[in-house]
Amino acid sequence: MVERPELRARVEHLLRQSPVVSLLGPRQCGKTTLARAVARGRRAELFDLEDPVSRRRLESPMTALETLRGLVVIDEAQLAPELMPVIRVLVDRRPAPARFLLTGSASPDLVRGASESLAGRVAFVPMAGFDLSEVGAASLRRLWLRGGLPRSYLARSEADSFRWREDFVTTFLERDLRRFGVLLSPQALRRLWSMVAHYHGQQWNASEVGRSLGEAHTTVKRHLDVLTGALVVRQLQPWFENLGKRQVKSPKVYIRDSGLLHALLGLGTFSALEGSPRLGASWEGFVVEEVIRAAGERNVYFWATQAGAELDLLVLAGGRRWGIEVKYSDAPAVTKSMRVALADLDLAHLWVVHPGSARYPLDEKIDAVGIRELGATLRAVGIGDHLPGERRRQR
Ligand SMILES: Nc1ncnc2c1ncn2[C@@H]1O[C@H](COP(=O)(O)OP(=O)(O)OP(=O)(O)O)[C@@H](O)[C@H]1O
Ligand SMILES: [Mg+2]
Incomplete structure (x- = not known):
């Protein structure tokens, strides 16, 4: 494993400040690995939208997500833009019982609908391969x-x-x-x-x-x-x-x-x-x-x-x-x-x-x-x- 302590610290810092953090990097740069490392050691639930089981669990997203506490990781979240308005409602609850860590492989400009509905609630962390x-x-x-x-x-x-x-x-x-x-x-x-x-x-x-x-x-x-x-x-x-x-x-x-x-x-x-x-x-x-x-x-x-x-x-x-x-x-x-x-x-x-x-x-x-x-x-x-x-x- 190559350790990526700065990147990880940045994600963890932003998760304390922002209800949604989105890790944005090209295919294969290590997003899933980093997101899992952040989730490890805390109360967290992981969904991977490239995995049919996760997709099925998220078919009725409000039901699947509203009872979750702690950190909710949604890998490749941009494959399901319809989730974003749901996440918005969930993070606007007071107090908000869950925070969201999303990953994506393309800039929001390319994937329509992927982030407009989270405006003001999401902090992006740019990512690439090792430096x-x-x-x-x-x-x-x-x-x-x-x-x-x-x-x-x-x-x-x-x-x-x-x-x-x-x-x-x-x-x-x-x-x-x-x-x-x-x-x-x-x-x-x-x-x-x-x-x-x-x-x-x-x-x-x-x-x-x-x-x-x-x-x-x-x-x-x-x-x-x-x-x-x-x-x-x-x-x-x-x-x-x-x-x-x-x-x-x-x-x-x-x-x-x-x-x-x-x-x-x-x-x-x-x-x-x-x-x-x-x-x-x-x-x-x-x-x-x-x-x-x-x-x-x-x-x-x-x-x-x-x-x-x-x-x-x-x-x-x-x-x-x-x-x-x-x-x-x-x-x-x-x-x-x-x-x-x-x-x-x-x-x-x-x-x-x-x-x-x-x-x-x-x-x-x-x-x-x-x-x-x-x-x-x-x-x-x-x-x-x-x-x-x-x-x-x-x-
Ligand atoms: N810090 C690391 N040290 C060693 N290997 C790593 C590290 N991060 C990722 N890898 C390896 O690189 C490959 C891609 O990593 P990962 O799946 O986390 O990337 P990704 O950005 O989620 O990729 P994809 O866009 O395909 O989902 C995997 O084989 C993983 O084991
Ligand atoms: Mg991945």
Whole structure:
């Protein structure tokens, strides 16, 4: 077992504050395992909507749920949106005898009805595969190559891991998406997913992609939104403000899990990854996900001007702005673009994140920092403090 103490503490903390907590993460990231760990050791009742017995018990939901006390776990709750109004009535009782822990594999935008009726009563906990703080810094390469989905990360060999991820992609397209009510063609979604892997870390040009796939740009957008809603693709939003400069306004796209990226690109070993022209982009995506976990996705943007200045990540926290540049190099240097971003965006500080472990100043407001020290560096300036849950554990 890989322990996930911060994640668990966050869920437990939120359960004390909110009558409904919803764990939201892609297929196979460990939601059920975590929900069961939270339920263990307290009065709890578990339902799994993928299990026919649970489904039958919930056929008359009010009867099944109203007498329960303590914690009620409903796994894959979004498969039964009709439960939500019932849960709402139950948590509005005073005093409320039960709290609810739900899990789901797609964002509420994708699955209609899954959460509107719980508005104001539900706290979401975003989840993904393992991160570096969970597996330990010594396992950086393995985590980056295989990604964080537990079965891939823990597979006995690189070949097993790679095969598992290829199967994941197929099952996901042919079965999982259907269950969220997505009826688009698996072949078209696979082509698009592969296209995103090639665009990974670049701005998304729906018309260009549409042309190369022979599809309307509106279709391309809908498909991209499905993959985003199913939590496997990230659209990183651009930051823009009135600077008297033309700034980029379309999102950058990433495959969220680095292991799935490598599967889609056919990169099965670390040496294949190192020899690939996608190496730098893969590293960038890996760091982006680590930063977003620390800072919360609503606080993270990229920035770029038409004139060519760019900043990989702009992080908003505590009323200040922080910059992050991602470089796959042991000896990153200051660039003109970094100075432009510092001045134009009035950054408090800028870090250049590299795969090594050294930390050293590059300039008055710019430090090079190794990925292993990134978490501590962000915590030291208060990034992540506003996220719900116990203060992130020091490591
Ligand atoms: N912390 C962990 N340490 C080791 N293995 C884990 C951990 N969490 C999950 N796993 C393993 O990963 C696999 C998927 O976990 P789990 O079923 O909890 O994920 P899930 O998100 O509920 O998946 P699904 O979306 O398919 O329901 C299981 O084989 C599980 O044993
Ligand atoms: Mg599950």
